[in-house]
Amino acid sequence: MTRRHPSEADTEVVAESGGKSVRSPHNLEIARVIRDHHASVYRYAYRLTGSQADAEDLTQQTFLTVHQRLDQLREPDKIVAWLFAIVRSLFLKERRKKSPIDAASLELDVHEVPAAVEAETPIDRQALQQAINELPDEYKLVLMLFYFEDCSYKEIAEKLEIKIGTVMSRLARAKERLRWRLAKLAGEYAGSEPAD
Structure with missing residues (x-):
């Protein structure tokens, strides 16, 4: 056989x-x-x-x-x-x-923080991945789906079983935190970290 x-x-x-x-x-x-x-x-x-x-x-x-x-x-x-x-x-x-996640922290408002990094700021992939890994999970998930899986707001909302408005606010918060972390890594911004 x-x-x-x-x-x-x-x-x-x-x-x-x-x-x-x-x-x-x-x-x-x-x-x-x-x-x-x-x-x-x-x-x-x-x-x-x-x-x-x-x-x-x-x-x-x-x-x-x-x-x-x-x-x-x-x-x-x-x-x-x-x-x-x-x-x-x-x-x-x-x-x-x-490390347990405090459920109350998932929906807190973000205070306005000025954009610290211009789109042209060079950053290496390792620094970007490190900055993404440091994001809270609820922000990281939305960011990954939007930018790396090319999902629409609606698709993200369906996959994560959340409202489209929540997707939009989490994505905005994720981008703001990412800007701050990348600017800090590049040494261009010494301000305080964006709040959840």
Whole structure:
């Protein structure tokens, strides 16, 4: 008997059961989800964590969760939103274990702070990633979806299950905090950090 070696494009998943290979429609569907969405899930996880190892772990946890809950997906046309919600949920759950987030701080108003960095200010990718990683999670999530996943306000609101106005205010706050952090890194701004 010739043994076939699976390729990346192979959509068949074979589950070993009692020494016999069993093809399962559920496993075939999981394989299709992984094949079609692995790259975008990994990119999102990487942007959230800022670490390749953590992103790989988060991606793996996400697809393990998908394997367990695929039958709970009610609207297959919204699978990307569902996947991102799983990534976000797992990410936030892990973050809460490390340092609990005060729920009251999620919706506080931001005081006006003058823009400190002009668009032309050169900044390296590492400094940008560091500044993004230092943002509070609720701001980082919106920023990642808007700029790195090219989601609209409406898509972000659906994925995060928040109102469009909340998306807009969190994005504005995220950009202001990011400007301040980048300006501080560049040594151009000595003012106080923007408030939540």
